[in-house]
Amino acid sequence: MIYLFVVGLTAAVTTALPPSRDLNALVNLSAERLLLADRVAAAKFGTDQPIEDPVRERQVLDRAAAMAAEAGLDATGTVAFFRAQIEAGKAVQRGLFDRWARHPERAPEHRPDLATEVRPHLDRITAAFISRLAATEDLRAATRQCGELLVSAKRAADRRHRLDPLHERALNGAIAPVCTG
Numbered sequence: 001m002i003y004l005f006v007v008g009l010t011a012a013v014t015t016a017l018p019p020s021r022d023l024n025a026l027v028n029l030s031a032e033r034l035l036l037a038d039r040v041a042a043a044k045f046g047t048d049q050p051i052e053d054p055v056r057e058r059q060v061l062d063r064a065a066a067m068a069a070e071a072g073l074d075a076t077g078t079v080a081f082f083r084a085q086i087e088a089g090k091a092v093q094r095g096l097f098d099r100w101a102r103h104p105e106r107a108p109e110h111r112p113d114l115a116t117e118v119r120p121h122l123d124r125i126t127a128a129f130i131s132r133l134a135a136t137e138d139l140r141a142a143t144r145q146c147g148e149l150l151v152s153a154k155r156a157a158d159r160r161h162r163l164d165p166l167h168e169r170a171l172n173g174a175i176a177p178v179c180t181g
């Protein structure tokens, strides 16, 4: 009950954004989430915590679906969008594990705490995503306009975050569902 109230309140606040004319903020959030995968990987590398955690994934997707419903977004499409974010994030984690195993000198020295530091940040990004998905609902269709806006937003995010090939490829996967309507 309290949970539903909090979800409702969050959605009411997060959907208050005016409609967007571009996809820049949405794609930027995807890039930010992928950069956070570096901290997720740093939290897990050298521990027995696996990259993939199906229980946590279910929680992320269920929360996104609940928030989508509150915001009047299509739950199936929203879950597909978050599934793409999760898969892209795991691809980054795998790439970093591989890199750090081959070059231990490049492995992070600090191990952030997944539960208290990193996942709360990911949860805030989920709420921001819902808000941005609602603000871009009109733009996100299988149209040429959406495709062009997506290419432009992707270029802007690549430049802004100076993404390396690992993150750049992952971002391609993360934004693939944006123009599927």
Ligand SMILES: C=C(O[C@@H]1C=C(C(=O)O)C=C[C@H]1O)C(=O)O
Pocket (backbone or CB within 6 Å): 040, 051, 052, 053, 054, 056, 057, 060, 085, 086, 087, 089, 090, 114, 119, 122
């Ligand atoms: C980010 C994590 O790693 C993986 C990716 C997840 C995600 O992108 O939300 C969730 C669980 C894990 O499968 C995590 O464990 O929190």
